[in-house]
Amino acid sequence: MTNYPPEPFRIKAVEPIRRISRSEREAAIKQAHYNVFSLSSEDVYIDLMTDSGTGAMSDQQWAALMAGDEAYAGSRSFLRLKAVIEQIFGFAHFVPTHQGRAAENILCAVRVQPAHVIPNNAHFDTTQGNILARGGRPVDLPAAEAADPASDFPFKGDMDTQALEVLIGEVGAKAIPFGMMTITNNAGGGQPVSMANLQAVSEILHKHNVPLIIDACRFAENAYFIQQREAGWSDKGLPEIARAMFALADGATMSAKKDGLVNIGGFLAMNDDELFRDVGNELILREGFLTYGGLAGRDLDAMAVGLQEALQSDYQEYRTGQVAYLADRVRQAGIPMIEPPGGHAIYIDAGQFLPQIPRDEFPGLSVVAELFVQGGIRTCELGSIAFAHPDLETGQMIYPPFELVRLALPRRVYTQAHLDYVGDTLAGIARYADSLRGFRITYQPKLMRHFTAHFEPV
Numbered sequence: 001m002t003n004y005p006p007e008p009f010r011i012k013a014v015e016p017i018r019r020i021s022r023s024e025r026e027a028a029i030k031q032a033h034y035n036v037f038s039l040s041s042e043d044v045y046i047d048l049m050t051d052s053g054t055g056a057m058s059d060q061q062w063a064a065l066m067a068g069d070e071a072y073a074g075s076r077s078f079l080r081l082k083a084v085i086e087q088i089f090g091f092a093h094f095v096p097t098h099q100g101r102a103a104e105n106i107l108c109a110v111r112v113q114p115a116h117v118i119p120n121n122a123h124f125d126t127t128q129g130n131i132l133a134r135g136g137r138p139v140d141l142p143a144a145e146a147a148d149p150a151s152d153f154p155f156k157g158d159m160d161t162q163a164l165e166v167l168i169g170e171v172g173a174k175a176i177p178f179g180m181m182t183i184t185n186n187a188g189g190g191q192p193v194s195m196a197n198l199q200a201v202s203e204i205l206h207k208h209n210v211p212l213i214i215d216a217c218r219f220a221e222n223a224y225f226i227q228q229r230e231a232g233w234s235d236k237g238l239p240e241i242a243r244a245m246f247a248l249a250d251g252a253t254m255s256a257k258k259d260g261l262v263n264i265g266g267f268l269a270m271n272d273d274e275l276f277r278d279v280g281n282e283l284i285l286r287e288g289f290l291t292y293g294g295l296a297g298r299d300l301d302a303m304a305v306g307l308q309e310a311l312q313s314d315y316q317e318y319r320t321g322q323v324a325y326l327a328d329r330v331r332q333a334g335i336p337m338i339e340p341p342g343g344h345a346i347y348i349d350a351g352q353f354l355p356q357i358p359r360d361e362f363p364g365l366s367v368v369a370e371l372f373v374q375g376g377i378r379t380c381e382l383g384s385i386a387f388a389h390p391d392l393e394t395g396q397m398i399y400p401p402f403e404l405v406r407l408a409l410p411r412r413v414y415t416q417a418h419l420d421y422v423g424d425t426l427a428g429i430a431r432y433a434d435s436l437r438g439f440r441i442t443y444q445p446k447l448m449r450h451f452t453a454h455f456e457p458v
């Protein structure tokens with residue numbers, strides 16, 4: 001049994017939450033067309049929909065907000081963030097963006113053209129969406145170990161480097177404007193990427209003159225896993241490991257709503273001067289001036305502090321320990337999930353949990369809906385609703401490897417009792433899981449359908 005790690009902080013402000021009745025929850029989810037993105041957060045008791053922008057800021061971050069310099073150009077806040085980004089990431093240039101997908105959009109706008117191919121260990125939905133929106137083809141190349149949810153391989157976020165070589169051979173390096181690595185690999189179960197794999201991918205891409213861009217959302221959690229699990233890194237500090245990861249890349253997209261420990265913010269970093277010029281022009285058109293990029297000066301200051309806090313060892317020990325504790329509760333309930341648990345979430349394997357529901361009736365949504373009705377717990381489907389999409393050339397549906405439900409833990413927000421409540425609710429659902437039914441789509445948009453699609457029970 002995993003011990004619950006004592007929090008390396010105490011609580012200075014509280015936010016009340018309430019649990020509405022079961023009949024109110026049934027009415028609320030029906031009214032939301034069974035899409036939990038349409039629920040009012042007031043009706044949610046424990047919100048595990050995402051770890052993105054939902055964390056609690058520290059007193060130091062709140063204090064930093066007051067120091068924000070709201071000058072349009074060249075603010076002190078920008079310079080403070082610049083110093084931190086240079087220190088942690090080491091890239092020559094960066095622009096702030098309002099969140100991760102804005103960084104992806106700008107990168108794709110200036111570098112992705114129709115028929116371009118972008119390899120990744122696994123694209124997250126926004127990355128996939130931004131590449132598709134420019135006519136590009138996102139290709140996921142997860143390591144073979146990721147195919148077995150029960151395997152306890154320590155770096156299931158790795159890329160299949162052989163598959164990368166084959167892809168480059170097939171489409172030609174000229175068709176690949178950049179390759180990506182997502183650390184940790186959110187779509188693949190929040191699994192970390194090893195330094196050795198990052199190095200191998202970097203070498204292959206660079207041999208073909210293809211730049212490597214890291215999707216760095218959870219870089220600090222990834223650095224912690226490298227320290228804990230990879231030979232040769234246990235005596236290195238997290239900042240040193242982070243620096244070594246980014247030294248292998250040519251740039252990074254960042255949603256600071258994760259390991260920047262802020263509620264909003266992100267950036268796009270790079271070494272190439274020409275790319276920086278193109279990015280800057282696009283940024284000014286879409287986001288804002290080079291030194292604020294769609295954010296307030298105070299947001300830049302909170303991000304500068306948060307990026308450093310995310311690299312503190314006691315924080316990471318608590319953070320990953322909390323995920324491991326919830327994983328233990330899920331295991332005890334006999335519910336299949338991606339093993340070993342990753343850095344920010346538990347991923348229930350709904351396809352295996354509810355074998356009576358076919359993929360096109362979305363077993364993941366069935367788990368998501370039941371967790372809300374039963375316990376007021378909001379989670380997120382990361383299976384066919386989020387990721388299945390038609391192939392650009394053949395029109396055939398490409399399905400993700402698993403029908404997952406993500407229970408993401410907001411940073412520094414919930415306590416042991418909250419996690420026990422989630423574990424108890426899951427254990428209750430496991431007892432009648434074979435009676436759960438699937439769903440059909442009644443409305444869907446063309447891209448990123450999971451945010452706004454409507455459903456009804458089959």
Ligand SMILES: Cc1ncc(COP(=O)(O)O)c(C=O)c1O
Nearest residue numbers: 052099100101124126186217255
């Ligand atoms: C791996 C990954 N990349 C990109 C993003 C997009 O970031 P944002 O939500 O800030 O646009 C996310 C958000 O969840 C993510 O998990």
